[in-house]
Amino acid sequence: xxxxxxxxxxxxxxxxxxxxxxxLSQAQLAELLGRSTGGLRYSLSHPCDQQTRSLKACxxxxxxxxxxxxxxxxxxxxxNDEA
Numbered sequence: 330x331x332x333x334x335x336x337x338x339x340x341x342x343x344x345x346x347x348x349x350x351x352x353l354s355q356a357q358l359a360e361l362l363g364r365s366t367g368g369l370r371y372s373l374s375h376p377c378d379q380q381t382r383s384l385k386a387c388x389x390x391x392x393x394x395x396x397x398x399x400x401x402x403x404x405x406x407x408x409n410d411e412a
Contacts, residue, residue: 338407345399352389352396361402380405 349357359369376382387401 334407338403341407342400342403345403349399351399352391353399353402354394354396358384358397358402380408 345353345361349361353361355369355373356366359366362369364372372381373385373388376385383405384397384402387405388395388397
């Protein structure tokens with residue numbers, strides 16, 4: 330089961346990288362999650378569940394903007410926090 334979950338993470342990671350690139354902006358992450366940019370920004374500033382906390386923690390600040398690595402976003406979406 331662990332191998333199939335890892336394969337799902339890798340597949341999703343490749344799909345995200347093909348669609349958005351290696352780093353997702355907040356707008357791209359909001360689009361992926363089906364949220365508005367403002368709603369995502371609010372959720373990240375007041376995280377109430379583990380998935381949101383994980384997304385906030387994986388953010389990388391580059392200059393004034395925050396980007397989210399496609400590999401970590403895929404891992405969080407699949408729910409494999411141990412990898």
